[in-house]
Amino acid sequence: MPEKGRELTFAQAIREALAEEMRRDPLVCIIGEDVAEAGTPFKVLSGLVEEFGKERVIDTPISEAGFTGLGVGAAMTGLHPVVDIMFGDFITLTMDQMVNQAAKVHYMSGGAWKVPMVMRTTLGATRRSAAQHSQSLHAWFSHVPGLKVVLPSTPYDAKGLLKTAIRDQNPVVFFEDKMMYKLKGPVPEEDYTIPFGVADVKREGEDITLVATSSMVQVALGAAAMLEESGVSAEVIDPRTTWPLDEKTLVESAKKTSRVIVLDEGYGRYGVTAELAAVIAEGAFYDLDAPVRRMGAMHVPIPFSPPLEDVTVATEQSVFEAARRLCGKS
Amino acid sequence: MPEKGRELTFAQAIREALAEEMRRDPLVCIIGEDVAEAGTPFKVLSGLVEEFGKERVIDTPISEAGFTGLGVGAAMTGLHPVVDIMFGDFITLTMDQMVNQAAKVHYMSGGAWKVPMVMRTTLGATRRSAAQHSQSLHAWFSHVPGLKVVLPSTPYDAKGLLKTAIRDQNPVVFFEDKMMYKLKGPVPEEDYTIPFGVADVKREGEDITLVATSSMVQVALGAAAMLEESGVSAEVIDPRTTWPLDEKTLVESAKKTSRVIVLDEGYGRYGVTAELAAVIAEGAFYDLDAPVRRMGAMHVPIPFSPPLEDVTVATEQSVFEAARRLCGKS
């Protein structure tokens, strides 16, 4: 990760990755609702239609299943579509196309066809958007062989991982935390990609490992800073892709620190925290000094009311407290 | 569980539960594809339309999203529909209606509306049905607050749990292993129900715990019998519902035996085995002698070819071997 130089927001990094890949490869196109002149409700794509035209930045009807399916077919026959699903909550409408089609075409055809497509969508709560616009459903896709699942946590990662996703020959689902679009961070000018399946140590530490994904990485880093002040050295690890999963880096950190909290904004139950915790509990079994602690979203539909919504996801404070308890400090 | 008396097949137990509940409550109706005269392709519902008529056993067009949504609305307004999704693979088409609607209506309305409906569907491979007719996707629903998820493993459980599901005031998803429909077992004549969230000890043992769901319970019992002959005493525990989940029984058995294998026919990755393993690893942390071993379906789309398909799911033999290894016996 670059220390100095140019800073971009998360949204700018995404846009730049798309623009560069679209310049590099004329087969890349963007398909989704309000992606062209509107540049999506989050304005992430602003300017792309001006550069690439309506032939390559394509507004669709409100038909998530339909245009996702169209993306699968287009990917099989020579294009490289980036399908935009405005809110991660709407992937519910695309599950058949993603899971029964995109994920399986290559395998079912014995390797004859491939599906080089990317689905970009969002996750994350605390935007006061209520239960149907706040979910983090990436665990579902992570469960499905044939898909790859990417969860960037910084502008740098967002750009590098999105480029890798677009160059991949398989269906890749790319989840962006919508609360992070304005986050700034260093992004070099030069072309770079980040390989899938390689976790990133966002911060080194000795006493406890915080494994965190997407939005929760920033929370973990905040908690780590607080912990440092209270004398606890926390390592923060970001798997960056839930599939492929870099088990080794997670397990090694767990072996080193012997205490682990796993953080993810999806529901804790039957979610990403379960897999990560299970992998670590198995791999570092003989080195853990305490059970792996899981912190996912509370197991409730996300409520609208701010004082209710705020308690559904982990915060720097709650991670700080959990980490101190795990280290026997309170 | 009854020891003696009348035996029914799994399919007969399901049918009897439905028939009895439909007699008890005129608001219960069945909605799905080919449920009436055909009685479903598995013939599970044969005879019901003759008794209850086409007003209550209702054939639909091939519109999984449409009639599931209709079921949600019908449930909110006075009926108690049992929605039939022929293959569990087709729940992909119902995710929006189940997850964004059924699961959330009660909560989003602050408790004002409720959705007493049941979705019955199937899971399980090894039927030579290939990748789009062989999946076990119950982990997805287990991940979603507002739903309850039931996985019966015997005719007795199937009947008692289905009755509970139909009497529940919430959306319940009921997964039936299609390879188990012909399995026979004791089912008493009298009315009974089985509460959700209560695991069943299918077999007691001392040396190792096999936690298994649905189809895998029979596999676990077979493996336990083999293990007994080789001097290993295995306890077999069936959570019966993944949500609510009886953590206590799982953890206590793990504490007793100190070795655990978790078995589920869904994909292992980000699936039910992860949650169960994480719960046990946390709850029995200080008592486990070895890491919890997970055995889910291999992380591949289910292949058609028999020699390939057969290696994708756990078998009595593979569980037997894994258990022996875990007990340090080979």
Added chain:
Amino acid sequence: MTTVAQQPQAAASVGAEAWLRMYRQMISIRLFEEQVNDLYTRALMPGLAHLYIGEEAVAVGVCQALRPDDYITSTHRGHGHCLAKGASPDRMFAELLGKEAGYCRGKGGSMHIADPATGNLGANAIVAGSVGIATGAAFSAKRLGNGRVCVCFFGEGALGQGSLYEVMNLAQLWKLPVIYVCENNLYNEYTHFSETTAGDIMGRATAFGIPAESVDGQDVRAVYRAASQLIERARLGNGPAFLVCNTYRYHGHHVGDINREYYRSKEEEQRWKAEHDPLKLLSRWLAEQGLAAPADLERIHSEVKKEIEAAVNFAIAAPYPSPDEVEQDIYA
């Protein structure tokens, strides 16, 4: 498709009182929404809201043709439907502010207001998300023989979603008492509907054998008349219907959508406001018919204004739910 014998009494017997009631409801929605915008601008409302201003005649004309125990389902742009079906502004504002006194105890917010007492099955933030629920409610009504009907409101954007066609097929096969009311306000968010909608909208229903009508959605009398007929037809067991109401939203897609020139012109907006305002159209007609003097309408306006102000103040003063309510009402 309706015969003379099936003509509803209602449409014929409507008198001054009913038109004034509709006028009051439309004003009520207009002022409610202006307050919502104000709450947003003053940063008093969490999140966003989608204003119904300009489209009042649709909700009011349709809901006036319904019985209190009939059902509706609504959308992200749902405040108008809720109010027209009988919800009270105070509990609605409370919901919009996430307060305990709200219709959903603060858990739903602007996009999820629901109220069994007025037959409101709930607004829905998934485009076309409630078409199944609406059709299911009609299914219950038919099975239970309670004579109810259900109106399913949705924007023309929902025509993109396949589930609408699935349930229209079911509704027509089973002759369910459901009216699909398509509010065509010309835009799917920031995209003109002509870019997203192939063919003729009416064909989307007639393809399934469902009778379809199209009305000027700014004329509450036209909406009321058409809705009354289709609703009574459904109530009599003749099955579903489809009603397109041509309308326009005056404000942005949501309260934060301020600069709109990249997708529609100020002139277009002005033209609709000047020439097609549902309140102006009705008040002009009431005056022409001698059914109401300007003073009567002014009185209604000021009464409603007071009500709305009281309601918003109630909501602002109301307490939030306590944080431990977060784990209540997940299961019944």
Added chain:
Amino acid sequence: MTTVAQQPQAAASVGAEAWLRMYRQMISIRLFEEQVNDLYTRALMPGLAHLYIGEEAVAVGVCQALRPDDYITSTHRGHGHCLAKGASPDRMFAELLGKEAGYCRGKGGSMHIADPATGNLGANAIVAGSVGIATGAAFSAKRLGNGRVCVCFFGEGALGQGSLYEVMNLAQLWKLPVIYVCENNLYNEYTHFSETTAGDIMGRATAFGIPAESVDGQDVRAVYRAASQLIERARLGNGPAFLVCNTYRYHGHHVGDINREYYRSKEEEQRWKAEHDPLKLLSRWLAEQGLAAPADLERIHSEVKKEIEAAVNFAIAAPYPSPDEVEQDIYA
């Protein structure tokens, strides 16, 4: 909608040779499927299969109107489409038996045969599961300007699925070269289509402004003629079309569906076989026209029979994939 200038050359210039080729293909499908039934009966085939017998004229008539590099998508009842598009019976049988030599190396089986060499994007076991893929292939063809079209085959049961309407809207908005071919064989599994299909089928496409035609699907000449026109129209950039082929499956929904009287009568089956058999219809016409003597057809029949027998024997003798192939081809 097609003008004279757009009339395809093909339809006009078809001569005896082409009709005999179609005859051979239809026989080939018929005999292939009889072998499949036999393999099932003899317990040599894992799982089930859905036979195309009776519907041969649809696949053959349509695929004859396609270029080799055009695309198709197929269904659970897909053997006929695959063969008509050019697949060879030996590798198909091998796939049905789960053998390494199969089109999908045994991983797909009966319901998932796919073959890039013949433009076959794959059969699909989800009803309407391939409508998106087909439309996407047409999207690519248009974007890449390669002049290809895509035919999307589906049974009338797929009319229940909303995704079909989503993609027809897209196809018409963007004028994509895709032909939706609805094989109406009267049954969705065990339910007559009239119980599941409201309104008139043609309206399902015309609702989106898509031209629709309906033909006797047992008459390969009629199918070929209609398909040729719609395909050429699409190829010329005039957008999608919808073709209903009225047909009948002679066997059960799948090979195990033996007792069918509860959903359709033996008389009905007999009538179709006697009066509407696509092979008989074509051979009679060929004889009438003096284009083929009975002996010619018999020769074709026995040649094909030998081919099919050799193919099935090849498949039976072929090895299974080795178990470790299970983890190959998950990712490209």
